[in-house]
Amino acid sequence: MAQPNLPNLTVQQLEYLVAAAEGPTRAVAAASLGVTASALSQGLAELERRVGVRIFERQGRQTRLRPQANEVLTHARRVVAETRDLARWAGMQRTGQAGMVRLGTIDAVAVNHRAEAIRRHRRATPGLDLRLTVAPSGALLDSLLVGDLDLVVCVEPTGLVDGLVISPCLEELLYAYAPSDVHVGAPTEWGPWVTYPEGSHTRKVIAAGLSVLGAPFAVIAESNQPEVLREMVRLGMGWAVLPAAGAEAGAEPLTRARSRPVGVRRLVVARRADVVTDVAVDNLASVLLRG
Amino acid sequence: MAQPNLPNLTVQQLEYLVAAAEGPTRAVAAASLGVTASALSQGLAELERRVGVRIFERQGRQTRLRPQANEVLTHARRVVAETRDLARWAGMQRTGQAGMVRLGTIDAVAVNHRAEAIRRHRRATPGLDLRLTVAPSGALLDSLLVGDLDLVVCVEPTGLVDGLVISPCLEELLYAYAPSDVHVGAPTEWGPWVTYPEGSHTRKVIAAGLSVLGAPFAVIAESNQPEVLREMVRLGMGWAVLPAAGAEAGAEPLTRARSRPVGVRRLVVARRADVVTDVAVDNLASVLLRG
DNA sequence: CACTATACTTAAGATTAACTAAAGTATTAG
DNA sequence: CTAATACTTTAGTTAATCTTAAGTATAGTG
Numbered sequence A, B: 001m002a003q004p005n006l007p008n009l010t011v012q013q014l015e016y017l018v019a020a021a022e023g024p025t026r027a028v029a030a031a032s033l034g035v036t037a038s039a040l041s042q043g044l045a046e047l048e049r050r051v052g053v054r055i056f057e058r059q060g061r062q063t064r065l066r067p068q069a070n071e072v073l074t075h076a077r078r079v080v081a082e083t084r085d086l087a088r089w090a091g092m093q094r095t096g097q098a099g100m101v102r103l104g105t106i107d108a109v110a111v112n113h114r115a116e117a118i119r120r121h122r123r124a125t126p127g128l129d130l131r132l133t134v135a136p137s138g139a140l141l142d143s144l145l146v147g148d149l150d151l152v153v154c155v156e157p158t159g160l161v162d163g164l165v166i167s168p169c170l171e172e173l174l175y176a177y178a179p180s181d182v183h184v185g186a187p188t189e190w191g192p193w194v195t196y197p198e199g200s201h202t203r204k205v206i207a208a209g210l211s212v213l214g215a216p217f218a219v220i221a222e223s224n225q226p227e228v229l230r231e232m233v234r235l236g237m238g239w240a241v242l243p244a245a246g247a248e249a250g251a252e253p254l255t256r257a258r259s260r261p262v263g264v265r266r267l268v269v270a271r272r273a274d275v276v277t278d279v280a281v282d283n284l285a286s287v288l289l290r291g
Numbered sequence C: 001c002a003c004t005a006t007a008c009t010t011a012a013g014a015t016t017a018a019c020t021a022a023a024g025t026a027t028t029a030g
Numbered sequence D: 001c002t003a004a005t006a007c008t009t010t011a012g013t014t015a016a017t018c019t020t021a022a023g024t025a026t027a028g029t030g
Helices: A011-022 A026-033 A037-051 A069-095 A107-113 A115-124 A137-146 A201-213 A226-234 A279-290 B011-022 B026-033 B037-051 B069-095 B107-113 B115-124 B137-146 B201-213 B226-234 B279-290
Strands: A056-059 A062-065 A099-105 A128-134 A151-155 A164-177 A193-195 A219-222 A240-243 A263-272 B056-059 B062-065 B100-105 B129-134 B151-155 B164-177 B193-195 B219-222 B240-243 B263-272
Touching: A011 A026, A011 A037, A011 A069, A026 A037, A037 B069, A062 A069, A069 A279, A069 B037, A069 B069, A099 A107, A099 A137, A099 A279, A107 A115, A107 A128, A107 A164, A107 A263, A115 A128, A115 A279, A137 A151, A137 A164, A137 A201, A137 A263, A151 A201, A151 A279, A164 A201, A164 A279, A193 A226, A193 A240, A201 A240, A201 A263, A226 A240, A263 A279, B011 B026, B011 B037, B011 B069, B026 B037, B062 B069, B100 B107, B100 B137, B100 B279, B107 B115, B107 B129, B107 B164, B107 B263, B115 B129, B115 B279, B137 B151, B137 B164, B137 B201, B137 B263, B151 B201, B151 B279, B164 B201, B164 B279, B193 B226, B193 B240, B201 B240, B201 B263, B226 B240, B263 B279
Parallel strands: A099 A128, A099 A151, A193 A219, B100 B129, B100 B151, B193 B219
Antiparallel strands: A056 A062, A151 A263, A164 A240, A164 A263, B056 B062, B151 B263, B164 B240, B164 B263
């Protein structure tokens, strides 16, 4: 489309021009750039040739800028400044202080286990655009695979997921909680249950744990939110198996029906395998793994 | 020396990046630049190396821009546009006064309001290479910002556009037109409508005007060309709100459904703010403002 | 009027960058 | 599976840029 061949000016040539305009003599300008006067002279001659307009003129034994040079000089200053900005941005990008990370976690991680770590990391890297999505584990892993998220903390998926790198992060003990007015008998008498919806990773862990204890698993209500499940137990709707952090927080914590846990929920940090290493993501991942 | 040596980017490398971002594939981009795909590939690899940030990634057999590339791409577009300005200035400097102006207008301006003014100006300055692009307002402003156009006459954008200088040019009254066989009742009975596509500046003006009148705005067909909309009304497909100049021209002019206008479309002359003053553009701009 | 320091420029040779053409590597489409 | 597509890599050539060293012109000094 637009074919009027542009002059192939280099940032270096523009730097030469800026330095030559600022220094009292070219020798000084050359020294401040760390090149020889000869290099500066040749570089400026080439710049003038490419722009195609006489920019310099001899006055005595000095070479001075002609009035026409002001347009070129303005252009040079602008491009040099813009390139400096770009270089600074690139430096921050390399060290992970800038950029964007789309983090997804289950609610227990964002609300309890890593809330403080995320807040600290956000304060420590103000240039970082950190976006947090809270959703169930399955949805998070789907988004990660599709590329809508960069980093996920969720319940360990059953079996290997192709294309993901998964690192163990922490383990949550799951306890059974009964409504306050109910007698806790043998596990065979437990229930009915309020729990996570069909398809939830945590529900699989709960079902397996209850099965080992010989407890029936009759589900009468479902929710993805542990706070909602906790309230259902408090209202006497049924029993629940929940991570202690969620069940025993707030003004009226639930009390465990049994001191030993029903199961263990293993939380992991996941990221795409094929993706180019991004320092910002690496940094956040290590913060989340450390706690 | 507080100088963290700047990357020696060349205008050519930045042009490569812009072309690569705009072309569907690198092969196409390379051809549009008149170089081989290999040259483009090597040039972009060198650019990436100098910036020091990964900006490309393979996706299937294509190489795509990573999100990080946007910063670099913005920089590239800006520097390329600035260099184009500089080159044009240099050309005028060399040739004395002749130059090139790339004018963009919406169709009503080129066809009706300023057709004669443009013809006169072309005759008056035979040395001027005046290029006219007719397109919708949004596309014109995009081209202007990118540097593909020097001067634009379009519908006034909503809100300030950064980097542009905008001067009011003229106002067009927009009237409602009904198919000839339709009874014109109260505005609440008007429609359905044929109008400009979603996103069009003019459409926003029309929608606001109809809303004030209490007329429903059910759209059954769209076109960017007022002639096409006029023909649709003539064929009885629906109602339209159009500038009088477009609707009431030709052999069979439409007649207004209501003598008072539905809205006002304000046309403006726009140009980039950062550009070096170009006498040729200045002259044309004042011709267009005067009429 | 030399004599010399200053301020650049030009020349020569080495290094580096950038191009084309051709071969290589995945990936997708039939 | 084969062919086509989309890039990248390699090899070899040409162009640009650097340094050192020599050249030119000017200004100040005795």
